[in-house]
Amino acid sequence: MKLRIRGVEFHYPARPVLRGISLEVRGGEVLGLVGPNGAGKTTLLRCINRVLRPRRGTILVGKDDVGKLSPRVLARKIGYVPQASPHGFPATVFEVVLLGRRPYVSWAVSPRDREVVAEVLTLLGLEKFCNRDFNELSGGERQKVLIARALAQEPEVLLLDEPTSNLDLRHQLEVLGLVRSIVKEKGMAAVMAIHDLNLAARFSDKLAFLHRGKIHDVGEPAEVLTQENIRSVYGVEALISEDSGIPYIIPLAPIGAHPSPLPSGPSQKASVKCRCD
Amino acid sequence: MAGTLRPRGVPLEGLPPAEAYRAAAARKALFLFLALGAVGGMALVATAVGGARLGIGEVARALGARLLPFLELSVPRSDLAIVWHLRLPRIALGILAGFGLGLAGAAMQGALRNPLVSPFTLGVSAGATLGASLAIVAGFGLVGAGRYVVMGNAFLFAMGACLIILAVGKLRGVSPESFILVGIALTYLFGAATSVLQYLAEEGDLARVVHWMFGSLAGASREAVLTVAGVIGMAFPFLLKASWDLNALAQGDEVARALGVNPGRVRMAVMALSSLIAATITCFTGLIGFVGLVAPHIARLLLGTDHRYLLPGAGLLGAGLLLAADTVGRTLFSPLVIPVGIVISVVGAPFFLALLLRRRRAIWR
Numbered sequence: 001m002k003l004r005i006r007g008v009e010f011h012y013p014a015r016p017v018l019r020g021i022s023l024e025v026r027g028g029e030v031l032g033l034v035g036p037n038g039a040g041k042t043t044l045l046r047c048i049n050r051v052l053r054p055r056r057g058t059i060l061v062g063k064d065d066v067g068k069l070s071p072r073v074l075a076r077k078i079g080y081v082p083q084a085s086p087h088g089f090p091a092t093v094f095e096v097v098l099l100g101r102r103p104y105v106s107w108a109v110s111p112r113d114r115e116v117v118a119e120v121l122t123l124l125g126l127e128k129f130c131n132r133d134f135n136e137l138s139g140g141e142r143q144k145v146l147i148a149r150a151l152a153q154e155p156e157v158l159l160l161d162e163p164t165s166n167l168d169l170r171h172q173l174e175v176l177g178l179v180r181s182i183v184k185e186k187g188m189a190a191v192m193a194i195h196d197l198n199l200a201a202r203f204s205d206k207l208a209f210l211h212r213g214k215i216h217d218v219g220e221p222a223e224v225l226t227q228e229n230i231r232s233v234y235g236v237e238a239l240i241s242e243d244s245g246i247p248y249i250i251p252l253a254p255i256g257a258h259p260s261p262l263p264s265g266p267s268q269k270a271s272v273k274c275r276c277d
Numbered sequence: 278m279a280g281t282l283r284p285r286g287v288p289l290e291g292l293p294p295a296e297a298y299r300a301a302a303a304r305k306a307l308f309l310f311l312a313l314g315a316v317g318g319m320a321l322v323a324t325a326v327g328g329a330r331l332g333i334g335e336v337a338r339a340l341g342a343r344l345l346p347f348l349e350l351s352v353p354r355s356d357l358a359i360v361w362h363l364r365l366p367r368i369a370l371g372i373l374a375g376f377g378l379g380l381a382g383a384a385m386q387g388a389l390r391n392p393l394v395s396p397f398t399l400g401v402s403a404g405a406t407l408g409a410s411l412a413i414v415a416g417f418g419l420v421g422a423g424r425y426v427v428m429g430n431a432f433l434f435a436m437g438a439c440l441i442i443l444a445v446g447k448l449r450g451v452s453p454e455s456f457i458l459v460g461i462a463l464t465y466l467f468g469a470a471t472s473v474l475q476y477l478a479e480e481g482d483l484a485r486v487v488h489w490m491f492g493s494l495a496g497a498s499r500e501a502v503l504t505v506a507g508v509i510g511m512a513f514p515f516l517l518k519a520s521w522d523l524n525a526l527a528q529g530d531e532v533a534r535a536l537g538v539n540p541g542r543v544r545m546a547v548m549a550l551s552s553l554i555a556a557t558i559t560c561f562t563g564l565i566g567f568v569g570l571v572a573p574h575i576a577r578l579l580l581g582t583d584h585r586y587l588l589p590g591a592g593l594l595g596a597g598l599l600l601a602a603d604t605v606g607r608t609l610f611s612p613l614v615i616p617v618g619i620v621i622s623v624v625g626a627p628f629f630l631a632l633l634l635r636r637r638r639a640i641w642r
Contacts, residue, residue: 051531071537075535080535082531089582092581095524098298099521102537
């Protein structure tokens with residue numbers, strides 16, 4: 001196992017967010033993290049790369065306890081791909097990707113650093129953009145650059161937060177396809193928080209349904225993408241179909257939509273109280 | 278680098294990415310060396326112009342007489358006095374102040390991810406002004422005696438403003454917005470207090486306060502030069518060492534963390550050091566605005582946003598700008614001297630606008 005999450009609990013001052021999460025991800029495997037807004041997907045990602053400190057539980061990358069590594073060493077083991085980058089002072093694509101070498105560089109950029117960056121740029125088909133301003137790129141290209149930066153960290157674990165949320169249809173497929181093949185090729189373990197269940201099913205080796213801070217169900221997409229799971233996690237009636245072994249869902253209607261907050265629709269309450277995911 | 282130091286005929290596009298980056302980096306380093314040389318050259322020219330006309334040769338001899346005593350050059354005493362006591366301290370302070378303000382501005386803009394930030398939008402200048410006004414108008418001083426009261430007050434109040442900002446940052450979370458908002462609030466508060474003092478002041482005192490606020494290098498002295506040099510010499514290596522951290526901060530706090538950087542700590546340290554530089558300079562010169570805001574932007578247009586090049590670049594451009602402005606101010610209507618704080622805005626603003634219009638590259642989006 002590349003990544004082991006054991007009994008992780010996290011509380012914000014007012015409310016518990018993660019209540020005993022345990023998951024394992026093998027090298028070469030993509031784990032899709034799905035669940036309604038406020039279920040704790042982003043919080044779990046932040047606990048894994050220690051932006052947040054869990055109150056209980058351990059997270060192991062290989063044999064190393066994430067809680068005991070220095071920030072710099074941790075940044076060599078876990079790469080993080082954010083949803084988007086803040087706009088700001090312009091930097092070139094090469095410079096943005098080069099930042100992935102920050103955990104290795106003290107001052108000067110070594111030939112090896114340049115080599116790694118160039119390799120990653122080629123891998124993602126970004127060479128021709130290398131001197132362009134990052135902010136001038138399209139959403140899809142930008143997302144690839146952010147993935148490239150995480151890969152330049154040469155991590156063992158790759159975390160992705162909604163990598164497709166701003167992308168058009170074609171780029172969604174392209175980016176997720178790239179992620180999956182690179183993860184396989186490099187033997188990394190990837191955890192990807194993602195809203196789109198059909199994309200999640202198509203591009204993940206395992207799906208974990210997160211619901212109110214707990215793992216509701218986890219397993220291969222075909223096993224866990226069921227009507228019952230969709231109903232109890234999202235409070236949505238859905239049809240499940242299948243295309244050459246890959247399940248896909250057609251959402252039909254929210255259960256007990258409104259106005260009564262009856263027990264039949266608990267997950268709507270969960271989505272109301274979320275701040276932002 | 279898009280639009281950055283790309284000589285025509287040597288397109289970076291043709292090179293493989295790693296080579297293109299290397300070439301661009303080499304160009305930036307070369308640019309810094311040339312800028313350093315240019316500031317040195319300007320200093321020599323600036324020493325030679327002024328009320329008493331000395332040729333560059335005479336200036337060089339006067340410099341040589343002290344620096345290289347074994348040459349046993351014979352130089353008129355008056356030349357020595359003009360060069361060593363009048364002009365050199367002023368020029369040295371101009372270079373140092375410009376360097377420090379440009380450097381501090383670039384570091385603060387990076388740490389707070391905001392293009393409008395400068396030492397003078399974050400309460401440092403308002404604090405210094407209040408301190409100086411208190412000393413001049415009310416005769417109130419925290420430290421020192423005689424002419425040092427104004428300086429001491431200006432410095433302490435400026436650092437006080439900085440400490441308040443840092444303390445609030447510590448208490449309320451160190452987001453860029455909280456720093457900036459507290460800085461603005463302090464600026465208003467101190468500004469109001471200064472206005473009250475000005476309202477109550479006698480005419481002579483009022484004139485002194487206003488003069489202090491113009492910002493000038495007339496108070497240059499050996500101790501001013503040494504103090505400013507000492508503070509910059511202490512802070513510059515630390516800021517430079519934070520270059521990668523500042524680069525990472527530009528990508529957002531969360532990404533910075535994922536890259537092993539502690540955003541809060543970096544921000545606090547950089548803000549403290551930059552404010553210290555700005556406060557030290559301001560207490561000797563009064564308010565010299567604009568450089569700290571604009572030198573970093575010019576440097577960014579020319580060198581890009583990697584702080585390893587940007588920080589020294591902003592410093593050197595600030596030094597050049599301030600020295601040029603003071604030399605113009607000293608000589609244009611000689612013997613009347615226009616305070617450098619005024620000249621720098623008059624000369625700098627159109628220069629900056631021209632650069633903005635000429636460049637394709639955006640400084641902020």
